[in-house]
Amino acid sequence: MDHPTRRDAMLGLATAASAAAVPASEAWYQTATEMAGLIRARKISVRELLEVHVRRIEQVNPKLNAIVTLTLDAARKAAAAADELQAKRLPLGPLHGLPIAHKDLLNTKGIRTTYGSPIFKDNIPADDNLLVERTRAAGAILVGKTNTPEFGAGSQTFNTVFGATVNPYDTSKTCGGSSGGAAVSLASGMLPIADGSDTGGSLRNPASFCNIVGFRPSIGRVPAPSASFLWSTLSTTGPMGRTVSDVALLLSAIAGPHPAVPNALPENGEVFRAPLGRNFKGTRVAFFKDLPGVHIDPRVLAVMESQVRTFEALGCVIERIDPDFEGADEAFKTLRAWNSAATHGERLAKYRALYKDTLLAEVEQGLKLTGEQVARAEKLHGRLWQRFQQFLGKYEYFVLPTNQVPAFDVTVPYLREINGAKLDSYIDWMKTCWYISITGNPAISVPGGFTPEGLPVGLQIVGRHNQDFSVLQMAYAFEQATMVGRRRPGLG
Numbered sequence: 001m002d003h004p005t006r007r008d009a010m011l012g013l014a015t016a017a018s019a020a021a022v023p024a025s026e027a028w029y030q031t032a033t034e035m036a037g038l039i040r041a042r043k044i045s046v047r048e049l050l051e052v053h054v055r056r057i058e059q060v061n062p063k064l065n066a067i068v069t070l071t072l073d074a075a076r077k078a079a080a081a082a083d084e085l086q087a088k089r090l091p092l093g094p095l096h097g098l099p100i101a102h103k104d105l106l107n108t109k110g111i112r113t114t115y116g117s118p119i120f121k122d123n124i125p126a127d128d129n130l131l132v133e134r135t136r137a138a139g140a141i142l143v144g145k146t147n148t149p150e151f152g153a154g155s156q157t158f159n160t161v162f163g164a165t166v167n168p169y170d171t172s173k174t175c176g177g178s179s180g181g182a183a184v185s186l187a188s189g190m191l192p193i194a195d196g197s198d199t200g201g202s203l204r205n206p207a208s209f210c211n212i213v214g215f216r217p218s219i220g221r222v223p224a225p226s227a228s229f230l231w232s233t234l235s236t237t238g239p240m241g242r243t244v245s246d247v248a249l250l251l252s253a254i255a256g257p258h259p260a261v262p263n264a265l266p267e268n269g270e271v272f273r274a275p276l277g278r279n280f281k282g283t284r285v286a287f288f289k290d291l292p293g294v295h296i297d298p299r300v301l302a303v304m305e306s307q308v309r310t311f312e313a314l315g316c317v318i319e320r321i322d323p324d325f326e327g328a329d330e331a332f333k334t335l336r337a338w339n340s341a342a343t344h345g346e347r348l349a350k351y352r353a354l355y356k357d358t359l360l361a362e363v364e365q366g367l368k369l370t371g372e373q374v375a376r377a378e379k380l381h382g383r384l385w386q387r388f389q390q391f392l393g394k395y396e397y398f399v400l401p402t403n404q405v406p407a408f409d410v411t412v413p414y415l416r417e418i419n420g421a422k423l424d425s426y427i428d429w430m431k432t433c434w435y436i437s438i439t440g441n442p443a444i445s446v447p448g449g450f451t452p453e454g455l456p457v458g459l460q461i462v463g464r465h466n467q468d469f470s471v472l473q474m475a476y477a478f479e480q481a482t483m484v485g486r487r488r489p490g491l492g
Contacts, residue, residue, distance in 0.1 A: 166184070192241070290322060407455050
């Protein structure tokens with residue numbers, strides 16, 4: 001039965017060598033890659049692994065409210081079928097037996113999908129989203145849906161259908177968003193892999209707040225044939241995980257071309273299952289300097305400064321320099337509002353009272369846009385793209401904070417100021433994410449450190465146009481050098 005549910009000090013990630021010795025009752029400590037190996041080696045069955053995660057969900061989800069719809073009856077049937085498949089020695093998919101829950105923005109056939117909106121609180125889709133189809137075909141076991149803000153708008157995960165999802169490192173704080181339920185599920189051990197979507201930072205922002213990895217792939221890497229604007233370069237879906245290798249594993253299953261998507265990239269997902277190790281000696285890296293017009297909390301700056309030496313130790317040649325983001329504010333906000341109007345404009349007349357105020361204002365802004373304003377935004381967008389690609393012709397990577405602030409109070413919908421400086425909109429506290437979104441370049445958030453209060457801070461690595469594997473390689477090297485991602489919340 002599908003039903004909604006309300007809501008270690010250091011959980012060390014065991015090495016592959018020690019993974020086989022871990023009892024089934026503690027298997028959720030492992031990485032997804034290790035779990036997949038345990039299943040293939042018949043050290044644990046798919047059914048056993050599922051029940052390990054079910055117990056973890058029962059233990060911590062009531063405190064965190066991350067998974068908002070559970071599909072355990074169907075999951076148990078799928079797990080039994082997966083074990084049968086393996087017993088018959090039939091080919092196994094790359095995600096064989098790994099539990100997954102999909103963001104509540106993605107349609108799941110026969111399973112309630114609310115988009116975090118009271119308008120769709122009883123919505124049961126007739127078809128699966130393409131990403132859902134691909135994870136199922138790759139052998140993942142669907143256990144439910146993860147929480148998201150209303151229609152994914154805003155990087156604070158709360159809605160009137162399910163309430164707020166809280167940060168596992170401090171339950172008085174936000175987990176970020178809009179893929180907040182996914183990030184919390186990973187950080188707390190309820191899931192080994194999860195998906196999210198990203199327009200202004202929704203894969204990277206909650207990853208930063210929850211000390212996990214969130215990857216915004218290149219536009220077209222994970223095609224979305226159901227998108228309102230098929231040619232849009234603002235939004236994408238992508239993978240999340242506790243480690244870079246886990247993110248690469250999930251990406252290998254969901255990436256690949258699609259005939260109904262005009263900007264879908266041609267490479268098959270298998271390319272992301274190659275080893276991530278690489279020598280970075282002499283690699284030129286642009287490390288942010290000032291980011292004019294972007295306000296950043298001193299605690300975030302302190303973590304970023306502490307990691308400059310990590311890149312130097314990897315052999316990178318570091319230069320403190322910023323790209324020219326002129327026009328990013330106008331281009332992104334105009335095109336975002338235009339997209340919001342296209343998505344919600346027709347239903348606004350009937351359901352206006354059921355929209356939250358920030359999204360309502362954005363839709364109304366989009367409906368008032370003139371052709372001249374949209375054309376200007378597109379011109380600014382194109383020029384910014386050209387400048388950014390030229391910048392990354394000199395440097396292979398650009399490194400900057402994922403978020404401008406650490407996690408803030410969960411009762412605050414969005415920040416109105418940083419360091420005493422007033423912000424103009426409900427998304428201005430996350431410019432470090434959407435300044436990158438507007439470029440369309442691949443970008444990843446990896447655990448970078450902690451504030452004195454124990455709140456996670458993510459570090460963002462941006463790569464060259466369509467060079468997703470290169471971004472994963474640098475993120476992997478940074479992760480292995482720092483091991484910040486090993487620190488887990490004290491949930492028991």
